[in-house]
Amino acid sequence: MGYEVDKTEEQWRAELSPAEYTVLRQAGTEPAFTGEYTDTKTEGVYSCRACGAELFTSGTKFASHCGWPSFFDPKDSDAVELIEDRSHGMLRTEVRCAKCGSHLGHVFEGEGYPTPTDQRYCINSISLRLSPEE
Ligand SMILES: [Zn+2]
Numbered sequence: 001m002g003y004e005v006d007k008t009e010e011q012w013r014a015e016l017s018p019a020e021y022t023v024l025r026q027a028g029t030e031p032a033f034t035g036e037y038t039d040t041k042t043e044g045v046y047s048c049r050a051c052g053a054e055l056f057t058s059g060t061k062f063a064s065h066c067g068w069p070s071f072f073d074p075k076d077s078d079a080v081e082l083i084e085d086r087s088h089g090m091l092r093t094e095v096r097c098a099k100c101g102s103h104l105g106h107v108f109e110g111e112g113y114p115t116p117t118d119q120r121y122c123i124n125s126i127s128l129r130l131s132p133e134e
Helices: 009-015 018-026
Strands: 044-048 054-057 080-085 092-097 103-109 119-123 128-132
Touching: 009 018, 018 103, 080 103
Parallel strands: none
Antiparallel strands: 044 054, 044 128, 080 092, 092 103, 103 119
C-alpha cells in the first residue's frame, strides 16, 4: 500500500473503537450534527485519530452549517490524500490521511463559502483528535 503507517485490519480493529473503525477504515460517515467537533471553536491542531498525523488547524475551520467539522485548507497539502470516489452514485473526492490511509471525509469546492479556497473539507469528527493550544 505504501503508507508510512501500515497496519493490518486486525490491528486497526484492536486499536480503534467500533465507531472509529467504521469511519476510518471502512469509509463510513458519522451522522450529521452528532460529532464532537462540529461546532468547536477551540484553537488547536486536529490530528488523525488513527495515526496522530497533524491534518488541520483551527485557523482554517469555518462554520459551514453542514453538520460536520469543515475546513477550507489542510495544515499541509501533503498531509492528506485526495482520491476520486464514485460510490453511492455520486462523483466525490475522498479525503484520506496521507500517513496511514484512513478515511477522513470528502472535499467539495465551488459552493460559494466565503473562504480563501472556496473548498470545504467535510471531515468526520471521529476521524480527528483536537489538541487544544496551551
Ligand atoms: Zn492517519
